[in-house]
Amino acid sequence: MLSAAASMGIDRLDAQLLLLHVLGRQTTDRAWLLVHDTDPLDDAVWPNYASLCARRKAGEPTAYLLGEKEFHGLGLQVDPRVLVPRPDTETLVDWALQCLEGRDAPTVIDLGTGSGAIALAIQRARRDAQVTAVDASADALAVARGNAERLGLPVRFQQADWLAGADAGYDLIVSNPPYIAREDIHLAALQHEPQGALVSGDDGLDDIRRIVDAAPAHLADGGWLLLEHGYDQSAAVRELLRERGFAESQSRDDLAGIARCSGGIWRAVK
Numbered sequence: 001m002l003s004a005a006a007s008m009g010i011d012r013l014d015a016q017l018l019l020l021h022v023l024g025r026q027t028t029d030r031a032w033l034l035v036h037d038t039d040p041l042d043d044a045v046w047p048n049y050a051s052l053c054a055r056r057k058a059g060e061p062t063a064y065l066l067g068e069k070e071f072h073g074l075g076l077q078v079d080p081r082v083l084v085p086r087p088d089t090e091t092l093v094d095w096a097l098q099c100l101e102g103r104d105a106p107t108v109i110d111l112g113t114g115s116g117a118i119a120l121a122i123q124r125a126r127r128d129a130q131v132t133a134v135d136a137s138a139d140a141l142a143v144a145r146g147n148a149e150r151l152g153l154p155v156r157f158q159q160a161d162w163l164a165g166a167d168a169g170y171d172l173i174v175s176n177p178p179y180i181a182r183e184d185i186h187l188a189a190l191q192h193e194p195q196g197a198l199v200s201g202d203d204g205l206d207d208i209r210r211i212v213d214a215a216p217a218h219l220a221d222g223g224w225l226l227l228e229h230g231y232d233q234s235a236a237v238r239e240l241l242r243e244r245g246f247a248e249s250q251s252r253d254d255l256a257g258i259a260r261c262s263g264g265i266w267r268a269v270k
Ligand code: GLN
Pocket: 086, 176, 177, 178, 179, 180, 190, 197, 198, 199
């Protein structure tokens, strides 16, 4: 059954996860598949598996087919209302947690939360933090709220356009905003995900510019702004931060060694 998926050109890990899914088993149960490698597939299950393989082949993300995605140790439910959380974004969470070290009950706002991934990962690691998560999309917020409830994490959710209406004095503003240029060829491979979570103007930087511009009015003295961005945008984002008056403008690499997030600290008294 896995060889049938392989002959369709489906990645082995994806095929294993889809098979476990139709068998009603946990996606952590790949060892079970090895032990039962030669078992015949139940006739009742085969059409479901074939249909999921066909959808995967047509480009639907495995996470949507499974309805779940693991992120920073959290099991999140996802569907086409939200971008699939990427492992690269765990870099942003780890950096955010470093920025919060030594601060008691820090206040954090996650802009464009989507599935809630970043906000929920921070809240899980820092139970004392007051984490707010905003998204312009009511659909995305419904997914994020569901994840927060299931995980028992007390993140507050608000529907808003970036920082419009947000409080002042945050210790940390964090965001994985849309950052792909309108004409970017990579968009073809992302057509199943919400375009509003991906595309940001002619150079991909429209939303990052807006956030950098608005952030100082909402940061505490010594608060951080951390942003994820495209593989070739780190110099531009660091420059935007410097121009806006942020100190210590710097970047962090993703798992592939690409500078994937940039940030700076806001000092009210210079
Ligand atoms: N990292 C995603 C991708 O390139 C894009 C996420 C985003 O635009 N924020 O697949």
